[in-house]
Amino acid sequence: MNATTATPARTAGGRSARRRLRHSLYVVPALALIALFVYYPIVENIRLSLYKYSAFSPVTRFVGLENYRQAAQDPVFWQALLNNVAYAVVSVVFQVGAALVLAAALEELLGRRLRGLLRTVYFIPAAVSMTVTGLLFQFLYQPDAGMVNGALRAVGLSSLEHDWLGDPGTAIWGVIAMSQWQSFGYTTMLLTVAVQRVPRELYESAHMDGAGRVRTFFTITVPMVREMTGLLVILTVSQAFLVFNEVMVMTGGGPSNSSQVLGTWLYSSAFTGDDMGYASAIGTVMFLITFAAGALQLIHSRRKAAR
Structure with missing residues (x-):
């Protein structure tokens, strides 16, 4: 009997x-494919960051953590890191926070036809090439013929005219502003989809209980789109530390390295300074920062979901 019943179970298990x-x-x-094109390059880059070598010579010299010590003593590296941090903070505020407010407003306050038109208008910048957008904003920031200074003159604020990309104090902020303009519509569309998935019954119940729009936004919309906002925070922070094209097109890291970010400083160290080991160390730092930011955000989101 036992053997008879065990045989079918064993067969099903097999x-x-x-x-x-x-x-x-x-x-x-x-x-x-993932191991070959993602994990192997990461491990190889970490290994190469422990060497001093040139792109034009097969000779490599093991130096241990010397490249990382060089980065710690390099003022341009720290300037680039601070610029990336500023980029990340502003991007999270506008591309996640402000975009969520706009997405909720589009769904709550506007009619269907106007809502569709505005979605299209907001999304158009995301469809424009980064190179084209960078060149466009270069013209806008021109000190003499640019529209930014022209608008300031038109409203009687000539004292605020500025060489926006030529001043070390404003160059990186000009690049950050351009990036927000281009990416804002894309994140708004993603958050709009998330807001649309919130059950309407929750809003109706809140309105019946006397909750206003602001309270409804914070007590219903924000918690219900937590997964999408968490994902966007991870993507936004990662993109902020991997930014490259915007800076290269608009300023090239200048003036006086004031708008350098880690990506452009890596490029300059590798292909202008021919210090490939140092460039690998910068790349490793970029990987560790983005990995840590993503991991912390995922842990935070899971803890909130478990409550």
């Missing part, structure tokens, strides 16, 4: 194991 093995084989090619 079939289930074979099925799992078969399914796993479909995943192997994807895992192999």
Whole structure:
């Protein structure tokens, strides 16, 4: 009796194991590609950051943590890191915080036709090439013929005219402003989709209980779109520390390295200074920062969801 009942169970278990093995084989090619093109370059970059070498010579010299000590003593590295931090803070405030407010307003306050038109208008900048956008804003920031100074003159604020990209104090902020203009509509559209998925019954119940729009936003909209906002925070912070094209097109890291970010300083160290080991160390720092930011945000989101 026991042998009779055990045989079908053993057979079913064997079939289930074979099925799992078969399914796993479909995943192997994807895992192999990820390992080859993602994880191997990361590990290799960390290894190369421990060496001094040139792109034009096969000779490498092991220096341990010397490249990281060089970064710690490099004022341009710290300037670039601070610029990335400023980029991340402003991007989170505008591309996540302000975009969420706008997405909720589009769904709550406007009619269907006007809502669709505004979505299209907000999304258009995201469809424009970064190079084109950078060149466009270069013209806008021109000290003599640019529209920014022209607008200040038109409203009687000529004293505020400025060489926005030529001044070390404002160059990076001009680049950050351009980036917010281009990316704001894209994050707004993603958050609009998240807001649309919130059950309308929750808003109706809140209105019946006498809750105003502001309170409804903070007690219903914000908690219900937590997953999307968490994802956008991770993506926004990561992109802020990986930014490259915007700075290269508009300022090239100048004037006087005031608008350098880690990506442009890495490029300059590798291909202008031919210090490939130092550039690898900068790349490792960028990886560690973005990895830590993503991990902390995921841990925070899961703790909130578990409450």
